[in-house]
Amino acid sequence: MGAPALLSSERIESPVPKAELVARLSAVLPPESLLHEREDLKPFECDGMTAYQRVPMLVALPANEDQVRAVLRICHEARVPVVFRGAGTGLSGGALPYEFGLLLVMAKMKRILAIDPVARTAIVQPGVRNAAISEATAPHGLYYAPDPSSQIACSIGGNVAENSGGVHCLKYGLTVHNILKLRVVTIQGEVLEIGGEGLDAPGYDLLALLTGSEGMLAVVTEITVKLLPKPQKAQVVLAAFDDVLKAGQAVADVIGAGIIPAGLEMMDKKATAAVEQFVHAGYPLDAEAILLCESDGTTEEVAAEIARITEVMRKAGATEIRTSRDETERLKFWAGRKAAFPAVGRILPDYYCMDGTIPKKQLAYVLTRIAELSEKFNLQCANVFHAGDGNLHPLIMFDAADEDQNHRAEAYGAAILELCVEVGGTITGEHGVGIEKINQMCVQFGTGELQAFHAVKRVFDEHGLLNPGKAVPTLQRCAEGGAMHVHRGQEKFPELPRF
Amino acid sequence: MQEVLQQFSETIRKAAAERAQLRLRGGGSKDFYGLALIGEVLDTRAYAGIVEYEPTELVVTARAGTRLESLEATLREKGQMLAFEPPHFSEEATIGGCIAAGFSGPRRASAGAARDFVLGVRILNGLGEDLRFGGQVMKNVAGYDVSRLMAGSFGTLGLLAEVSLKVLPLPEEERTLRLEMAEAQAIDTLNRWAAKPLPISGSCHVDGALHVRLSGAAPAVSAAAAKLGGETVAEGAAFWNSVREQEHAFFTGATSLWRFSVRSTTAPLDLGAQLLEWNGSLRWVSAPLDAAQAHAAAEKAGGFATLFRGNDKRHGIQKLSAGLLAVHKKLKRAFDPQGILGPGRIHADF
Numbered sequence: 046m047g048a049p050a051l052l053s054s055e056r057i058e059s060p061v062p063k064a065e066l067v068a069r070l071s072a073v074l075p076p077e078s079l080l081h082e083r084e085d086l087k088p089f090e091c092d093g094m095t096a097y098q099r100v101p102m103l104v105a106l107p108a109n110e111d112q113v114r115a116v117l118r119i120c121h122e123a124r125v126p127v128v129f130r131g132a133g134t135g136l137s138g139g140a141l142p143y144e145f146g147l148l149l150v151m152a153k154m155k156r157i158l159a160i161d162p163v164a165r166t167a168i169v170q171p172g173v174r175n176a177a178i179s180e181a182t183a184p185h186g187l188y189y190a191p192d193p194s195s196q197i198a199c200s201i202g203g204n205v206a207e208n209s210g211g212v213h214c215l216k217y218g219l220t221v222h223n224i225l226k227l228r229v230v231t232i233q234g235e236v237l238e239i240g241g242e243g244l245d246a247p248g249y250d251l252l253a254l255l256t257g258s259e260g261m262l263a264v265v266t267e268i269t270v271k272l273l274p275k276p277q278k279a280q281v282v283l284a285a286f287d288d289v290l291k292a293g294q295a296v297a298d299v300i301g302a303g304i305i306p307a308g309l310e311m312m313d314k315k316a317t318a319a320v321e322q323f324v325h326a327g328y329p330l331d332a333e334a335i336l337l338c339e340s341d342g343t344t345e346e347v348a349a350e351i352a353r354i355t356e357v358m359r360k361a362g363a364t365e366i367r368t369s370r371d372e373t374e375r376l377k378f379w380a381g382r383k384a385a386f387p388a389v390g391r392i393l394p395d396y397y398c399m400d401g402t403i404p405k406k407q408l409a410y411v412l413t414r415i416a417e418l419s420e421k422f423n424l425q426c427a428n429v430f431h432a433g434d435g436n437l438h439p440l441i442m443f444d445a446a447d448e449d450q451n452h453r454a455e456a457y458g459a460a461i462l463e464l465c466v467e468v469g470g471t472i473t474g475e476h477g478v479g480i481e482k483i484n485q486m487c488v489q490f491g492t493g494e495l496q497a498f499h500a501v502k503r504v505f506d507e508h509g510l511l512n513p514g515k516a517v518p519t520l521q522r523c524a525e526g527g528a529m530h531v532h533r534g535q536e537k538f539p540e541l542p543r544f
Numbered sequence: 545m546q547e548v549l550q551q552f553s554e555t556i557r558k559a560a561a562e563r564a565q566l567r568l569r570g571g572g573s574k575d576f577y578g579l580a581l582i583g584e585v586l587d588t589r590a591y592a593g594i595v596e597y598e599p600t601e602l603v604v605t606a607r608a609g610t611r612l613e614s615l616e617a618t619l620r621e622k623g624q625m626l627a628f629e630p631p632h633f634s635e636e637a638t639i640g641g642c643i644a645a646g647f648s649g650p651r652r653a654s655a656g657a658a659r660d661f662v663l664g665v666r667i668l669n670g671l672g673e674d675l676r677f678g679g680q681v682m683k684n685v686a687g688y689d690v691s692r693l694m695a696g697s698f699g700t701l702g703l704l705a706e707v708s709l710k711v712l713p714l715p716e717e718e719r720t721l722r723l724e725m726a727e728a729q730a731i732d733t734l735n736r737w738a739a740k741p742l743p744i745s746g747s748c749h750v751d752g753a754l755h756v757r758l759s760g761a762a763p764a765v766s767a768a769a770a771k772l773g774g775e776t777v778a779e780g781a782a783f784w785n786s787v788r789e790q791e792h793a794f795f796t797g798a799t800s801l802w803r804f805s806v807r808s809t810t811a812p813l814d815l816g817a818q819l820l821e822w823n824g825s826l827r828w829v830s831a832p833l834d835a836a837q838a839h840a841a842a843e844k845a846g847g848f849a850t851l852f853r854g855n856d857k858r859h860g861i862q863k864l865s866a867g868l869l870a871v872h873k874k875l876k877r878a879f880d881p882q883g884i885l886g887p888g889r890i891h892a893d894f
Contacts, residue, residue, distance in 0.1 A: 163735050164809045187739060208685050215682065221689070222660050237867045242846030243805030244652065244825045247862055248872055248891065249701070250659055253692035257685045277741045297600040303623050303713035342764065343741055349761035402681040404601055434682035435601075474683035482686075489686055493675045500878035501688050504871060517687060 046397070046451045048097035048138055048480050052522055055514035058145050061123040063102060066147075069123070070105065073115035078153070080104040089148050092133040092140035093195070094481055096397075096445065101128070101142030108153045110230065110266045117264065118234035120147055126513050127232065129264050131171055131200030135207060136398055137479025139259050139515060146513075149264065151202050157181050158267070165272040166225060166242065171202020171265050175209075178270060187272040190217035193475070194383050202265050208257030210475040212308040212382070213339075215433035217273070219475075221256040228267035229255060232506045237263065254501070259477050259516040262505040276341035279307065281378050282354050284363040285332035289313055292334035293408040295361035296432040299338060300405075302357050304350060308339040309433030310382050313412075316389065316427040316440070317381070323388035326381030329365055336363075336432065337382055339375075385429045386440065393425070393442040397454045401465030402436045402474035414464055415439055422457040424450065436474035437465070463488055478516045486516075487523035495520060545607065548591045549674070549705055555586055556703065557672035560882040567886055568699035570609060571636025574645045578698060579857055580888040588640050588703065595706060596680070599624055603663060603680050605708040608640025615639050619711055627655035627712040631788050640704045646696025649788035650746035650757065653738075653822035659695035661710045667694065667702035670880025680708045693875075700886045700894070701879040715745070715759035719769055720780025723754045727812045727820065730754040734823040735809050742768050748787050749820040750794050757784060787821065794819045798830035801853040802838055802860075806845035813841055828852075835859035861891060869893060 059066070067081050080086055081103050090098040107113045120127050129149035130140035142148040155172035162185035167178055175196040179188040192211035193199055199209070205227065210219045217223070226240035240252040255262055286292040292311055299306060312320070312335055317328040328335055336358070340350040351368060358366050369375035381388075389396045403411050412428065419426045429438045439461055443454040462472040462485045472478070472485045486495070498517040502509065559566045565583030575581060592609035599622040606615055612632055619625055629649030630642045643665075648657040664678030667690075678684055678691035694704055725733065730749040737744060737756075743764055746757035756772065757780065758765045769776070777783060786792040794817065795801065804813065808824035815838070816831025829838075835851070839862050842849035851860020864872060876883065876894040887894065 161809070162739065164807050165735075165739055185739070208689070210683055218656065218660065219683065221692070222656055231867075235867050237871065238865065239868070241805065241848055242807040243848065244822060245646075245657060245696075245805050245848075247848050247850060248864055248868065249697055249875055250646075250693050250695060251868070251871065253659060253689045253695075257689055259685075261688075274739050274741045300602060301600045303716075305712060342760070343743065343767060345767040346743065346761050346764035349763055402679075402683050404598070404603075404681060406598060406601065431683070436681075436683045469679070470681050471679050471684040471686050473686050474681070475685060477685055478687075486686060493673045494677060494687065497669065497675055497677075497690065497879070498687050501690070501875070504874040504878055 046096040046445065046455050048099070048141055049483050051514045052519065052525070054521055055519060056145070057124065057126045057510065057513050059123050059125040061125070066103065066123060066125060069119050070103070070116060073119065074105060074107065074112055078106045078108060078112070089142060089150065092130060092135045092138060094136055094138040094141070094479065097138045097141050097480065099142050099144055101148040102145055103147045104150055105147055106150045106153050110228070110236070113149070113230050113264055113266055114234040114236065116147070116149060117230055117232055121232050121234065121510060124508060124510065126510050128512050129260055131203030132174065132198050134195040134199040135203060135479065136400070136476040137473070137481040139207070139477050139479035139512070141480050151200065154266065160185070162187060164242070166269055167272060168267060168269050169201055170267060171200060171205070173201050175199050175201055175204055182272050183275070186275050188275050189270050190223050190273050191220050194386070201268055201270070205256055205265050205268060206258065206260050207475070207477045210436070212310060212431065215309060216305050216307045221253055223271050224252065224256065224268055225271055226269035227252060227255060227265055229263035229265050231263050232510050240269070242269065259479065260512045261502055261516050262511065277343050278347045279339060279341040279375060280347050280351050281337055281339040281369045281375050282351060282358060283328070283367045283378050284336045284338065284358040285329045285365040286334045286336070286362065287332065287364050289334045289412055290409045291362050292336055293405070293412070295336060295358055295363065297405055298357045298361050299354060300433070302353060304353060304357070306338045306354065306433060307341040308337065310337045311335070311430040311432040312382065312385060313428040315425065316385055316429050319388040319392050319427055320381040320385055323391060324380050324384045326377055328381055332364065337378055382429070389427050389440045389442060393444055395443050395445040397441040397443065397458050399439045399441070399458050399461050400436070400473045400476040401462055401470055402434070403465050403468050403470035405432070405435045407468040407470070411437065411464060411468060415461060418457055418460050422453045424453055424457055431474070435470065459485060480515050483515065483518050483522070486518045492520060495523070545591060545593065549668070552586060552591065552703060552705070553668050553672040553674060556668055556670065559884050560671050563882050563884060565884050565887060568703050570638030570641035571611070571634055573632060573634035573637040574641055576853055577645065578889050579892060582888060583884070583886065586703070589638060591705060594618060601680070602682070602711055603708055604711050605680060605706060606639050607706050608638060608704050610639045612637040612639050612642050620714065623714050624711045625714050626661065626709065627651055628658045628661055629788055630658060631790065633789065639707060643695050643707050644697060644699045644704055650748065650784050650821060653747065653825060654745045655712070659692045662691045662695050662707060663710055664708035665691045665694050665704055666706035667704055669702045670882055670885050678708065682710065698886060698890050700876060700889055702885065717762045717765045718745070718757060718759045718780065719765050720777040720783060721756045721758070721769060721772055721774040722777050723756070723774035724752060725754050726752065727818065730820065731809065731812070731824045737772070738808070738823045742771070746784055747821060747823050750792070755783060787819070792819070794828070794830065798853065800830065800832040800851065802829040802831070802833055803850045803852040804829065804842050804845070804847060806842060806847035810845035815841060858892065864891070
């Protein structure tokens with residue numbers, strides 16, 4: 046498995062030689078913040094998508110906004126492509142560096158600048174870990190709601206770039222719903238303040254536009270996040286089903302009953318089996334699927350909601366229903382779900398995590414097709430599902446050392462993504478397009494939409510220096526690329542010449 | 545219906561070719577807001593109706609011209625709602641206009657704003673091109689978030705032909721409490737309460753009294769009401785409706801209505817008669833304020849002031865920084881290269 050190759054038209058090479066760039070950057074960065082020797086650069090060759098690796102030409106580790114501005118100005122002037130990243134936990138290769146570009150690592154900017162417990166906000170630098178915000182605000186009874194599974198490691202700046210979610214986002218929203226204000230630096234080195242301390246700001250909603258923009262538009266240097274009161278109580282129901290489709294129907298029934306659970310997750314038999322060996326969460330191993338359905342709020346709210354959830358699960362035909370008796374048991378139920386990815390990774394050396402979102406009513410069809418594809422490509426797949434919001438994470442298991450398995454895993458993944466688009470969903474719910482899904486973007490969008498995306502990109506970055514070749518494919522890529530598909534009988538990009 | 549959209553597209557294409565300005569308009573319920581109303585009216589009401597509504601998906605897709613009232617009635621039948629409680633300001637209000645304006649009502653501080661519920665859009669841009677962004681699923685990060693960018697853009701980036709919105713279940717029970725207290729105490733109280741896990745879904749201080757709405761399961765509402773104290777308001781729903789629709793005496797008596805979006809803990813602004821919402825984040829001031837004075841007060845409070853209703857609104861919008869203004873102008877050009885869609889409606893410079 047390798048990163049989709051850049052087209053020659055997507056490759057930007059600076060006319061300024063590396064030595065000259067190092068000299069210019071050395072004037073604005075201390076020596077320990079500028080890496081240019083191969084052995085120093087090597088650790089930065091990939092993000093969480095470890096199958097793709099490339100050693101950057103240079104790495105800059107700015108300690109403050111002034112240094113960010115200075116570095117970007119130099120790169121802009123010298124026409125050097127810039128990829129920036131936080132903790133590097135991203136799963137779509139969005140922070141994959143270029144051997145002809147600079148990697149801007151925000152790890153040194155990791156201070157929590159202010160916490161206002163009364164107004165319930167915190168101002169943080171981009172390198173602050175997601176979980177560190179909740180840890181720092183816990184003494185005030187507050188927390189930061191979005192909780193991606195990687196929250197102990199991933200940084201808030203990266204969360205903004207990817208619009209990260211988590212298991213609680215059906216009720217509490219994504220990153221975009223939980224931030225108030227951003228300070229960003231453009232590729233020209235200019236600072237923009239977006240949003241405000243109130244709940245809205247005049248003009249276009251640039252806060253929404255920049256959130257999830259995958260490092261294509263501007264570098265975030267400061268984030269004002271909203272903090273929520275920690276729920277008084279949380280309790281989780283574990284329900285087992287002897288049929289995946291019954292579990293899927295139970296999900297629809299919970300929502301249909303007017304319940305918005307704090308979390309609603311599904312795991313199929315392969316996933317629970319993998320997890321049990323790894324963390325011993327106590328999941329029933331004979332079940333075809335299990336659901337984890339969490340309620341949080343005041344003691345009274347939780348008691349009423351848990352009773353309703355239990356009733357719905359019973360009617361939906363659950364073979365077993367357990368309710369967490371205390372916080373230890375609740376965390377144990379969740380520990381399995383949170384460890385699903387590494388647990389699957391123990392069965393075979395590698396797994397390839399997909400991230401499609403589908404309308405929930407299509408779940409039965411999609412799971413059936415994924416199983417059929419599993420046979421076709423002769424690879425196993427475990428399914429972990431943010432069932433409440435339709436975000437599916439099939440984990441394709443393979444051995445990367447085997448060239449043939451590699452290709453099959455890649456093809457299987459692409460087939461799943463296209464399946465998600467076919468049923469009215471999307472190729473990425475929360476992991477981003479990055480470089481990984483760049484070709485599938487051609488399946489999801491037409492020429493007009495892609496042109497609009499490129500026009501938005503040019504508003505901020507006329508020369509296309511920020512993360513070139515990622516997130517939004519060029520029309521040329523869609524016309525030439527391997528992901529060309531005849532979709533619903535229509536050829537896409539018919540107006541473009543084929544090569 | 546497809547022919548109607550094609551007609552709209554043709555109208556926009558022709559206008560772009562002739563550089564003739566267009567004014568995209570639904571029911572006209574927000575005509576009072578913003579700056580210039582320039583150009584020939586393109587009435588979106590012919591493109592109406594719900595395209596898809598699946599209650600268990602929590603998603604509804606409707607055509608722009610669908611009347612807001614009828615959309616909300618359809619949702620109510622299935623026990624659901626638009627949780628941002630959009631103001632209608634007229635029974636003619638359409639869902640397209642609702643999202644294009646991006647206004648939210650009393651539930652905003654707890655549930656989120658109009659833009660937070662936008663999942664996808666189908667638009668006609670300034671060249672009449674039919675484009676789709678986002679989708680009908682809760683989570684979608686493929687491509688830039690053009691859907692949410694449309695919320696609050698007043699049709700200056702494109703004609704919102706269809707919108708897909710997240711919907712939520714109606715609360716099982718609601719109760720409104722009234723507590724007499726001064727504004728400063730109300731600000732303090734609301735911020736303290738907001739930091740506690742309480743099912744508060746609306747707050748409003750006006751005429752020396754704080755009104756708080758509780759929503760949720762019946763036992764939860766009762767338990768919270770016992771904790772907070774105050775008297776239960778018999779006509780609670782009518783009160784919140786009067787705030788949402790600006791039919792409360794505070795609003796109907798206002799000739800110049802300023803809207804302050806500020807840090808929730810901001811001390812009383814002392815600029816004139818006032819109604820406070822959103823746990824203190826939103827302050828309505830009914831007074832003919834000097835624009836510079838209003839903007840300075842808002843800036844001090846970490847936020848922005850806008851003249852919401854009044855005669856001459858030219859100075860009623862806080863200035864954008866030079867950098868932001870440049871971004872806005874370029875974005876406008878990216879979606880509407882000929883500058884024909886409501887130029888000057890939300891800002892004199894674009």
